[in-house]
Amino acid sequence: MERRATKRLAWMPAGVEPGQHRRPFYTFLLKIASRCNLDCTYCYVYQSADQSWRQRPRFMSPQVIQAAGERIADHVRQHQLECVDIVFHGGEPLLIGAEKFDLFAGTLRRLVPCSVNFGLQTNGTLLNEFWLNTLAEHRVRIGISLDGPQSVNDRGRPYHSGKGSFSDVMQSVERTRSREEWSRLLGGFLAVVDLQNSPDEVYDFFRSLGAESIDLILPDAHHDALPFRPPGSDGQIAYGRWLARFFDRWWEEQPDLDIRLLNEILVLMLGGPSAHESIGAKSVDLVVIETDGEIEPVDTLKVVGREATKTGLNVIHNSLDEALDQPAVLSRMSGYSSLCSTCQECSHLAHCGGGYLPHRYSHRQGFQNPSVYCHDLRFLFDHMQQKVGQELRDLPRSY
């Protein structure tokens, strides 16, 4: 019964068989903690339609991490993979404690028979010296969630008490950057776009911070839970305008700063494949393992509801190859053919790839819709295309 849960949704256009696109996973996202010490206003876990976190163990157990490691190892051997990414995630993953993390990371390194890149995404509030030592010892690269300067960050990322998290995060950032190996430890910052914040203010903040890499995320939303937009006709492209302004500052100043979303759009515009799951239709070979061992296709699908996340599979009982048969997984490996006709006929298809999967959802049509940010993305693509075109037009070609 449970395994049929995700099949009721329209993941693919009618009549399209996704089986031919089956391919191995390369990225394994481990939810080692299901709770968080922050109460972010936009969180896709705690503020979402899928409240399954309430029933899950607070932390992944040694038994589950052992099973997860063995399943990943089987998958690596089965598909002869040479290198995989394992990302520790939550909730807030640091809540698990550095000693337990040390055990988990050691278990995975021992079990998985190929090169492993460890990553960890944290809210940054608990990143003390003991944690940094542990993360450095296991060669873990961390991403810190931070939306911008204090007034910006604390509006969206407070503690459960209501107190802002900015000061604690900044102390952790300074602590990390004071270490000799900081550039290997710190992968970058992750910021959620909030229209109440000025793109200039957010851009200036990250520049003054000396950030080398940031990513911008559009708020999790879909056609039955629309993102905030200001009233008036311009509201339809408000996120596009926000991102276009951010792009302009970056494009004009040309700092040594990787802005992942914008960089990936540039790559798509220049004919390359995207390495970002929210843009471009290139295969997403990622799987999520929850604290109780349940296998999920995409964690942010929680904004859609339990019917989109429940596979009925668990690493205790099931292989990761079984997850490859899930329609939610296969649809993300099917490129353009998984998209609705509106997207497939769009002039920006190659730049967009339908946008991020959860953003396409409606109760009526499943995922057979354009993104809820379609107009924003089209505005941004047109804007960037014009800038890129101006730059390229007079360049010499080497035939």
Add this chain to the structure above:
Amino acid sequence: MSHKLNSQVSDVLNETEAVDYADLPSIDPEVVDNTILRAALERVRERTKADPHMGHYTKHSSHSSHSKGGW
């Protein structure tokens, strides 16, 4: 769900000119002054040569293990 744009937004979306990217592969990144564009062109070349699977990149929105540098 409607994807009809009002006229004001339509004008905004349609005002840009099309760019012909057909001969992009022939551009040498080294001749590009804009450092962001140069890096993007180099990234396209690297990915075109690389194994076509996406295992070299962490596609998840997590910003932990994909960026330049690392261990």
